[in-house]
Amino acid sequence: MSFEKEIKEHFTKGHEKFLRSVSVDCIIFGFHEAELKVLLLQAKYAGLWALPGGFILKDEHMDDAAKRILQERTGVNDIYMQQFHVFSQPDRSTKKVNKQFLKNVGVDLEESWMFDRFITVGYTALVDFTKVQPVPDSFSAACNWFNINSIPEMILDHANILEKALANLQMQLNYHPVGYNLLPEKFTMPELQKLYETILDKTLDRRNFQRKIVSTGILKRLDETKKGVAHKAPYYYKFDLRKYQKALKSGMGFEL
Amino acid sequence: MSFEKEIKEHFTKGHEKFLRSVSVDCIIFGFHEAELKVLLLQAKYAGLWALPGGFILKDEHMDDAAKRILQERTGVNDIYMQQFHVFSQPDRSTKKVNKQFLKNVGVDLEESWMFDRFITVGYTALVDFTKVQPVPDSFSAACNWFNINSIPEMILDHANILEKALANLQMQLNYHPVGYNLLPEKFTMPELQKLYETILDKTLDRRNFQRKIVSTGILKRLDETKKGVAHKAPYYYKFDLRKYQKALKSGMGFEL
DNA sequence: CCAAAAGTGTTTAAAATACACCCATGC
DNA sequence: GCATGGGTGTATTTTAAACACTTTTGG
Numbered sequence A, B: 001m002s003f004e005k006e007i008k009e010h011f012t013k014g015h016e017k018f019l020r021s022v023s024v025d026c027i028i029f030g031f032h033e034a035e036l037k038v039l040l041l042q043a044k045y046a047g048l049w050a051l052p053g054g055f056i057l058k059d060e061h062m063d064d065a066a067k068r069i070l071q072e073r074t075g076v077n078d079i080y081m082q083q084f085h086v087f088s089q090p091d092r093s094t095k096k097v098n099k100q101f102l103k104n105v106g107v108d109l110e111e112s113w114m115f116d117r118f119i120t121v122g123y124t125a126l127v128d129f130t131k132v133q134p135v136p137d138s139f140s141a142a143c144n145w146f147n148i149n150s151i152p153e154m155i156l157d158h159a160n161i162l163e164k165a166l167a168n169l170q171m172q173l174n175y176h177p178v179g180y181n182l183l184p185e186k187f188t189m190p191e192l193q194k195l196y197e198t199i200l201d202k203t204l205d206r207r208n209f210q211r212k213i214v215s216t217g218i219l220k221r222l223d224e225t226k227k228g229v230a231h232k233a234p235y236y237y238k239f240d241l242r243k244y245q246k247a248l249k250s251g252m253g254f255e256l
Numbered sequence C: 001c002c003a004a005a006a007g008t009g010t011t012t013a014a015a016a017t018a019c020a021c022c023c024a025t026g027c
Numbered sequence D: 001g002c003a004t005g006g007g008t009g010t011a012t013t014t015t016a017a018a019c020a021c022t023t024t025t026g027g
Helices: A003-017 A062-074 A094-105 A158-172 A189-200 A206-216 A241-250 B003-017 B062-074 B094-105 B158-172 B189-200 B206-216 B241-250
Strands: A018-032 A035-043 A053-057 A081-087 A119-126 A140-147 A219-225 A235-239 B018-032 B035-043 B053-057 B081-087 B119-126 B140-147 B219-225 B235-239
Touching: A003 A018, A003 A053, A003 A094, A018 A062, A018 A158, A018 B018, A035 A062, A035 A189, A053 A062, A062 A081, A062 A119, A081 A158, A081 B081, A119 A158, A158 A189, A189 A206, A189 A235, A206 A219, B003 B018, B003 B053, B003 B094, B018 B062, B018 B158, B035 B062, B035 B189, B053 B062, B062 B081, B062 B119, B081 B158, B119 B158, B158 B189, B189 B206, B189 B235, B206 B219
Parallel strands: A018 A119, B018 B119
Antiparallel strands: A018 A035, A018 A053, A035 A140, A081 A119, A219 A235, B018 B035, B018 B053, B035 B140, B081 B119, B219 B235
């Protein structure tokens, strides 16, 4: 199917597949070279950037829609995602954006479910940066990682959504374990600490950090140490998946 | 307008006024005679009970929709409400419920936006029990308070929504001040403590409770004491509205 | 005057924070 | 052998929890 035809089909018949007036936007966080990254899409023609988003199939749980979107944009599966907020300002003018998009594509339509007002549910995901193959969707020209400190101009209220997502992630850090999908399978304590410091955007005491993390029991220390490093070699750790999953659900309660 | 006509209008033309596929359900908590209450509606004909709910006007913020629903059911205004979760199981069969309702009313319709699948956003509110005049909506035969420990059978997933709302309220208690809308303007420390104990469903140490609450600074002690009580008269307190509002937004962080 | 409820402490335990010392490795 | 980063331990401060005594009031 040609691109124009695909778009036209989506605008004229999408409401037969998807729920109306509701979209899902995903804030996909990654971690690479000591920097927190977010995956963004560049809207075709417009040039502005956007959060990876999509719609809920008529017979699909919203959580599954979010996972499907993640899978489609990154190829990554089986990631813990969670909704954190619904954005519903009546002036988030998706209508304007979608009409402009159609005009740019060269498709002419008077009516479309895509011109209705949308509210959107924000979902966060934490993924392994190295496992991601970014794939733009049909509305987008590019799909790229951005450092959290140098976010480009974004469409609609997406900058606001991203800000809320980051605040939510920072808050969650006190109650939920973080790192399983963000770090390689084996990692050192300094690496884990760097992750926490990057997300919280502050430095932490090396020794107190270690004590607290270890006391949660979500880590297993391996006998192996990192090779080929100057200075003393740090141990490798793995997450204890069973306890990690348990802590994800029940929380673990410490402050950093 | 006759009742049947009103219903028919809603089912045939409601989608011109409201967003499709999204509803809002409110969990309205009250406090009376040392018991935590929830306001429920009895669905006409069905007999089962339901959370007060409604739809989002096409040009309305979802938060305002929730406030409008609260106002319509209780007459109460200017209450802090907040969304806590979106419920989106594809098998929450509003279609079945709504078709049955129409059948019972005696209205015959093949098509309606009300037969679409709905996701619903849960909102919690804490209101002054004594100021509420419960008013059923057009789908309901009755509107009543229920003790949180004796909830009747409910439609759809409403029992689950209520359960999540209560858990959310208990969690929030550690970070947000509670009581402004649940207690009279002037109240005693034992009354406030009883409120916390009721919500958390556990007893608290009288002296430690007082110290922590006072240390947040959200209270102002009056010179007045309660009259006509046996034993030592407790002081009256008021909330310091400015600090209370501030704590609502920024959190206050203590454990009980 | 006494029982019951409320006000105001203090003592004790736990947890968070700050800080000090030793160890291993590559240059 | 020394500078650098990492492992481990301890003192200090802060905060939470447990507990005791005094005050007031109606009956």
